[in-house]
Amino acid sequence: MSVNYSAGLSPYEHKGKCGMPEKIESGEVLIEKSHKLSDLIKESKLTVVFTGAGISTSAGIPDFRGPEGVWTLEKQGKSSECNITFEDAVPTFSHRCLVQMEQKGLIHFVISQNVDGLHVRSGFPRDRLAELHGNMFTQKCQLCNREFVMDFVSPTMGLKSTGSKCLHKKRRGNCRGVLCDTILDWEDALPDDQLEMSEKFSRAAELAIVIGSSLQIIPAGNLPLFTKRNQGKLVIINLQTTKHDKHADLRIYGYADEVMKIVAEDLKITVPDYQGPSVCLQSLRAMPDLPAFKKATSNARKRKQPTVASNCSNSEGNFPDTKTSGNKQKQELNESKVKAELNLQNNIALPTVAQELETSPGKSMHLTSSQLKQEIST
Secondary structure (H helix, E strand, O other), rough: OOOOHHHHOOOOOOOOOOOOOOOOHHHEEEEHHHHHHHHHHHHHOOEEEEOHHHHOOOOOOOOOOOOOOOOOHHHHOOOOOOOEEEOOOOOHHHHHHHHHHHHHOOOOEEOOOOOOOOOOOOHOOOOEEEEOOOOOEEEEEOOOOOOOOOOOOOOOOOOEEEEEOOOOOOOOOOOOOOEEEOOOOOEOOOOOOHHHHHHHHHHHOOOEEOOOOOOEOOHHHHHHHHHHOOEEEEEEEEOOOOOOHHHHOEEOOHHHHHHHHHHHHOOOOOOOOOOEEEEEEEOOOOOOOOOOOOOOOHHHHHHHHOOOOOOOOOOOOEEEEEOOOOOOOOOOOOOOOOOOOOOOOOEEEEEOOOOOOOOOOOOOOOOHHHHHHHHHHO
């Protein structure tokens, strides 16, 4: 499937500001600001990273609102030329750098709006990652709530049935529940468990780093402000202005990889070359203690965008709920309330034979395309 996945979403009018000019810091300024970011990372005891499309552009995946973004060209009556597929896209230096930073305890959680699967395929621990808008490579069982990481993209979007059955082994045969994709369509509710973890980490963080996002989609785009409200610091790395720039303690106009290469050198981090897709289910580092908080209402969890920038109502980034026409009926999934920690501490190479964890519902496993094809044919 082409990386222009947005062509498969439902029509939606309000896609935010598109085509805003990009700004790039001069070399000396970029280096100086990157050094400041390195110092902030060293000083922080709990750091959260928030990523958007800009972290994946160097992998050949276009952004949405840049000068040549998918939605920018769409408004001009043009279509984006995508010469790469999701399967062929390779995690960028920034993706791989975040893996090393997590292993060294320099960052503690990543919140991503991206559906390209590059964080998971780079080996970033699944239990330290929230993919708020889904993942093209994951499918979820409607019956037992298990998640499967595939080595191929889902044939559907919008939380629909993929036509495959769950292969989880039970005492008497397989689960046989229906597998559904995890890709949100417009105004689908964000996954409760991942949004809850994102809010907990954002509130507890001493430092929030935004990489490659204009922060226009809500409620995801407002998460970095939780860190600011609790006296934490905010860093934004993006070529275009964002609606939360005025709250940033450090604002860097630069390409993600250029900034992260300087940071990696400052932190004495060696970022290995990409060796192929792999999945790491659990971090080797202990889960930090996070304070409890009141959950958001279900309406506040829906994926929305402000119709115009002036919809930002106050300095804390609160948005009024905007009603749009053409709301489609959502496909309701049977959500399990079981919460358990993952037990696997090693990487699973995607091309290998599938492995399943001996765990309770809600835990992850890996499934290869060859096995799924065999299941479809039976």
